Amino acid sequence: MLLIVTFIVFGFVVALPVGPVTIEMIRVSMRSGFLSAWMIGIGGMVIDVGMILLIYFGLSTVFELERSRLPCGL
Numbered sequence: 001m002l003l004i005v006t007f008i009v010f011g012f013v014v015a016l017p018v019g020p021v022t023i024e025m026i027r028v029s030m031r032s033g034f035l036s037a038w039m040i041g042i043g044g045m046v047i048d049v050g051m052i053l054l055i056y057f058g059l060s061t062v063f064e065l066e067r068s069r070l071p072c073g074l
Contacts, residue, residue, distance in 0.1 A: 016022070021044035029037035 021040065025037040025040045028040050
């Protein structure tokens with residue numbers, strides 16, 4: 001049983017991507033507590049979902065226009 005729990009914990013540790021949002025959540029949780037860090041995580045998730053929806057519903061067609069390629073450096 002201990003081996004299974006060890007593998008589950010190891011899986012969660014390996015699957016945790018350490019990025020800017022995760023680092024900010026850790027920093028805020030040490031200063032302000034769990035709820036503030038939770039809100040940072042929810043905000044990061046909302047931005048990710050928003051970007052996925054923009055890409056899914058046609059943001060790529062905007063980047064195909066010549067006017068939008070120049071400012072974006074594409």
